[in-house]
Amino acid sequence: MxxxxxxxxxxxxxxxxxxxxxxxxxxxxxLFYTKMVVPTVDTENSRWFFFTSASRPFGMVNLSPDTETKGAWGSGYRYQVDTIKGFSHIHAWQLAGPSVMPVTRDADCSDYYSPFSHDKEEITPGYHRVYLERFGITAELTSTKRVGFHRYQFKADENPVVLFNLNGELGPSLMKNGSVVLKDGMHRMIGEVTNEATFRRPKDCKVFFIVDFSAPVDNIEKDTITGNYRVSFQRINEPLLMKVAISYTSNENAAKNMEEELPGWDFDKVVKDSQEEWNNMLSRIKVEGGTSDQQKRFYTDLWHALQGRRIISDVNGDYPDNTGELFRIGHLPVDENGKPLFNHYNSDSFWGAQWTINTLWGLVYPEIADEFVQSLMQYYKDGGLVPRGPSGGNYTYVMTGASSTPFIVSAIQKGIVKDNIKPIYEALKKNHLPGGIMSKSGYEHNTNIGGGLNNYIKENYIPYPLAEVEYGAHQDGVSQTLENAYQDWTLAQLAHKLRYVDDERYFTQRSFNYQNVFDSISGWMRPRNKCGQWKADFDPYQIDNGFIEANGAQATWFVPHNIEDLATLMGGKKKAADKLHHSFIEAEQLGFTAGTSHDRETHPEFSRIPINYGNQPSIQTAFIFNYLDKPWLTQYWSRKVVETVYEGIIPARGYNGDEDQGLMGSLAVLMKMGLFSMKGGCSLEPQLEIGSPIFDKITIELNSKYYTGNKLIIKTEDNSDQNVFVQSAEWNGKELKNWSLPQNDLVKGGTLILNMGSEPNKQWTSELK
The missing domain is CATH 1.20.5 (Single alpha-helices involved in coiled-coils or other helix-helix interfaces)
Incomplete structure (x- = not known):
């Protein structure tokens, strides 16, 4: 041809x-997955560490605009506030950092706020751009892990000015002793600022920083009223670039952080690198099907699961250790090339992590779980206790119990952490004994009474009230008893693994202490005083009063390690299932949450709800039906919760409660994939339980450094808003006659196929193997 x-x-x-x-x-x-994220979700209800834009996953720097600057709650980037009050580099648990603001000559340290419009704003993971209307300045932000990078476009006839706001209230902290000086010519400044101690973080925490400018500094003025600084430049014909490297240890290490991570000045390249890093993390889970908004919300949830908890160690492995009497600079172990073996972290509490990041990180991001275990153990080596929420290199004793125990045990049971198991066990065991972290109530820094551990050991429950004196916060005996019992059970599983027979027997026995706060007459968990008397005029729908951020109706179901025995206390599985089903019907009338934000859940019109998916204590309840021989109700109610609570991509709502540094984001991701782990991954053989996925296909890339499998695929056939019930299931071509699968099987890779329908299939067995 x-x-x-x-x-x-x-x-x-x-x-x-x-x-x-x-x-x-x-x-x-x-960058498809990065572009799917909608960072403004729930920002009308934002708190200091909730919002992220110009940051890397878990980065020390979390650079973003602040529209409100006072208080840990209601601060940071609040969508409805139309005024920028600065760009802060640290938005962390109980920590803030250098705040800067580009302005013009007519502004000073007492008058520098600027209106802005969302119409002229662009936000994506790793990048933020706003237009400051008062000054005619376009401000762009990006970052590396430890360096914030700014690009400011001023008007052609303006001399650039940058304010450094280093003193005064900023988010959760009072900033003090802030200062800057020129160093090594006219292009570099060095500075530091101190986060004053708070009720939660009991010691001051210094932040050191190095600032490099693309243009020479013309003048630095210290404001006599505020103590803040005004840095001026001669008129330039191009944008002003500024790099701010931070460190919690020294200015020298801040300089090393900049030298290692951002030696150049290519702003666009850093934006691209940041977005690619986020994209690589987000793309580990690929979803197909569902609506465009559902996919966007999924990746927004996943994005939240990978932020909030932040690095505090420098590139060379130095980190702040505030666990002792005096501050010291600690040094992480390094490899043969001098690189740190892991990063050290700040973190809000692991309270509720057993149903959230334990499972998500343990399946999709095992390297993150591994790093956090090593970091928690570093605190133990330094200060003698495994923390449940450290800040500024110190203990905060946030929340209650020993919430880090399930997190660490889960990583060991899944084979993520394989070395030094016996020393880890001894560290965890110390937390569960008198003088350990279980002895402390929330933020109880100087005593070991408020946790009620002595009562828990002797009387087998924690009384409410415990004492006339408030030794800390959250002295709510029923919740403390329930949490301790579950955490004791998780420690017993590790003791079994190590063949510590006596310890296993002892902690297993303690794990039944929940029985002593269950009132068979009322049918609810109920407070008891020191004399063993039940609380008079008990109202199971009254929040607090013996329960931590919950009421009796919600907290009653907190027995994740022994649902079968809880059902027996209630009169059998059928009665328990009917009780829980009725609670869901009632909770649906209020949207399954106590209002649309955490600050509303104590209000009478919101708090009287039997199940609250806006806070951690009852977020496992939909999956309890699996254990009560009614898996179809797990499928039905878990889908209902997803569609009602964790939906939408608008600023007005998103998590309808307390999104504690990725916990609720992780929960939303898991429920939308139809996966859960009631026991937090702490069983001798961790299981993942099946719910009702909202997507047609979910592909999870498995980390080859930890797991032998390549991909885990979940497919749904005939899935729809009406077809929420599993009719039959196959795992790698074989019929699945159970609603759970061992994690160890899943991480070998394979395909789970769920055939969906509009009617419950009550023949699909609900019995565990």
Whole structure:
């Protein structure tokens, strides 16, 4: 066959167009997962550490605009506030950091706020751009792990000015002793600022920083009223670039952080690198099907699961250790090349992590779980206790119990952490004994009474009230008893693994202490005083009063390690299932949450709800039906909760409660994938339980450094808003006659196929193997 030159030319041009088109498509879809994130979700209800824009996953720097600057709650980036009050580099648990603001000559340290419009704003993971209307300045933000990077476009006739706000209230902290000085010529400043101690973080915490400018500094003025600084420049013809590297140990280490992470000045490249890092993390889970909004919300949830908890160690492994009497600079272990073996972290509490990041990180991001275990153990080596929420290199004793125990045990049971298991066990055991962290109530820094551990050991429950004196916060005996019992059970599982027979027997016995706060007459968990008397005029729908951020109706179901025995206390599985089903019907009338934000859950019109998916104490309840021989109710109610609570991509709502540094984001991701772990992954053989996925196909990339499998795929057949019930299931081509699968099987890779329908299949067995 002879093809003419004209046809060859036409074919060649067509091929070229296809190639160009495909290249454009690759370029446009390379950052697909990052572009799916909607950072403004729930920002009308934001708190200091909730919002993230110009940051990396778990980065020391979390650079973003602040529209409210006072208080841990209701501060940071609040969507409805139309005024920028600065760009802060640290939005962490109980910590803030250098705040800066580009302005013009007519502004000073007492008058510098600027209106802005969301119409001229762009936000994506790793990047934030706003237009400061008062000054006519376009401000762009990005970062590396430890360095904030700014680009400011001033008007052509303006001399650039940058304010450094280093003193005064900023988020959760009172900032003091802030200062800057020029260093090594006119392009570099060094500075420091101190976070004053708070009720939660009992010691001051210094932040050191180095600032490099793309233009020489013309003048630095210290404001006599505020103690803050005004840095001025001569008029320039290009944008002003500014790099701010931070460290919790020294200015020298801040300089090393900058030298290692951001030696150059290519702002666009840093934006691209940041977005690619986020995209690589988010793309570990690929979802197909559902609506566009459902996919966007899924990746927004996943994005939240990978932020909030923040690095505090420098690139060389130095970190702040505030666990002792005096501050010291600690040094992480390093490899043969001098690189730290892991990062050290600040973190809010692991309270509720057993149903959230334990499972998500343990399946999709095992390297993160591994690092956090090593970091928690570093605190133990330094201060003698495994923390449940450290800040500034110190203990905060946030919340109650020993919430880090299930997190660490889960990582061991899944084979993520394999070394030094016996020393880890001894560290955890110390937390469960008198003088350990279980002895302390929330923020109880100087005593070991408020946790009620002595009562828990002797009387087998914690009384309410415990004492006339408030030794800390959350002295709510029923919740403390329930949490301790579950955490004791998780420690007993590790004792069994290590063949510590006596310890296993002892902690297993303690794990039944929940029985002593169950009132068979009322049918609820109920407070008891020191004399053993039940609380008079008990109202199971009254929040607090013996329960931590919950009421009796919600907290009653907190026996994740022994649902079967809880059902026996209630009169059998049928009665327990009917009781829980009725609670869901009632809770649905209020949208399954106590209002749309955490600050509303104590209000009478919101608090009287039997199940609250806006806070941690009852977020496992939909999956309890699996254990009560009614898995179809797990499928039904878990789908209802997802559609009602964790839906939408608007600023007005999102988590309808307390999104504690990725906990609720993780829960939303898991429920939308139809996966859960009632026992927090702490069983001798951790299981993942099946719910009702909202997508047609979910592909999870498994980390080859930890797991032998390549991909875990979940497919749903005939899935829809009506077809929420599993009719049958197959795992790697074999019929699945159970609603759970061992984690160890799943991480070997394979395909789970769920055939969905509109009616419950009550023949699909609900019995455990």
């Amino acid at each position: 002879i093809i003419s030159d004209r046809k060859i030319l036409i074919y060649s041009l067509f091929a070229l167009l296809v190639f160009v088109s495909s290249c454009k498509e690759v370029k446009e879809t390379k």
